[in-house]
Amino acid sequence: DPATPPEVVYNYAVSLMRGEKWLAAIPPLQRVTRERPEMPQACMALAQCLQASGRHAAALEPFEQALILQRDAKTAFLLGSAAQKADRPEKAVEAYEKALALDPKYVKAQYNLALAFMDLKKYAEAVVAFDGLIRLEGPTYRAYNNQGLSYFYLGKYDQALEGFET
Numbered sequence: 148d149p150a151t152p153p154e155v156v157y158n159y160a161v162s163l164m165r166g167e168k169w170l171a172a173i174p175p176l177q178r179v180t181r182e183r184p185e186m187p188q189a190c191m192a193l194a195q196c197l198q199a200s201g202r203h204a205a206a207l208e209p210f211e212q213a214l215i216l217q218r219d220a221k222t223a224f225l226l227g228s229a230a231q232k233a234d235r236p237e238k239a240v241e242a243y244e245k246a247l248a249l250d251p252k253y254v255k256a257q258y259n260l261a262l263a264f265m266d267l268k269k270y271a272e273a274v275v276a277f278d279g280l281i282r283l284e285g286p287t288y289r290a291y292n293n294q295g296l297s298y299f300y301l302g303k304y305d306q307a308l309e310g311f312e313t
Contacts, residue, residue, distance in 0.1 A: 153182045157189050164192060169199040180209065187216035194229065203233035214242075220250035227259060236266040254283050258290075265297060273297040286313065 157179045163172035176193035183189060190213035197206035210226035227242030243260035246253050261276035277294035284290070295310025 153179045153186070153189075157183075157186070157192070160189075160192060160196075164196060167199075169196040172196045173200070180212070184212070185216065187213045190216065191222065191225075194225070198225075198229050198232070203229045204235070207233060207235070207238065214245070218249060220246040220253050220256065223249060224253065224256045224259070227256065227263070231259065231263060231266070236263045239263040240267065252283060254280070257283055261293065261297075265293065268300070270297040270300045274301070 156175045160172040160175040160179065163169075163175070173193065173196050176189055176196060179186065179189040180193055190209045194206040194209035194213060197203070197209065206229040207226065210222065210229055214222045214226055223242050223246035227239045227246060230236070230238035230242055240260060240263045243256045243263060246256035247260065250256070257276065257280045261273050261280055264270070264273035264276055274294055274297045277290050277297065280290045281287070281294075291310045291313040295307045295313075298304075298307035298310055
């Protein structure tokens with residue numbers, strides 16, 4: 148019903164989301180975001196439904212709107228994740244850098260930033276990002292293995308071997 152207040156429509160969409168009815172929740176959330184573009188939770192919910200239904204590229208705009216409305220590291224991280232899944236690594240790098248600017252200790256954002264640099268074949272930047280990951284979480288297999296790969300692609304075989312051995 149077009150007369151239903153957006154807040155009620157939003158609550159209905161959230162109930163659909165709880166039942167994992169992502170596709171059914173999208174139209175009501177689109178209505179809410181049109182009528183109440185200043186409602187960050189509606190933007191986030193729409194983006195999450197789009198992403199859960201495999202529409203990662205379509206999720207970028209509502210995640211961006213949510214980030215404008217509420218600048219927090221988790222929203223920036225989710226934007227980066229959607230961008231990576233949508234094969235938009237430049238956008239992912241930008242989003243992960245925002246997440247880290249908002250929370251410099253956000254380990255997942257640091258790791259995904261390094262992976263996004265690898266997707267872009269920017270291996271020198273990936274090495275630096277993996278150094279940042281090692282500072283945040285200590286020595287881990289995933290950090291040294293991926294950093295070793297980055298060194299390998301840079302043609303720095305001694306450093307690659309060192310990373311793999313570590």
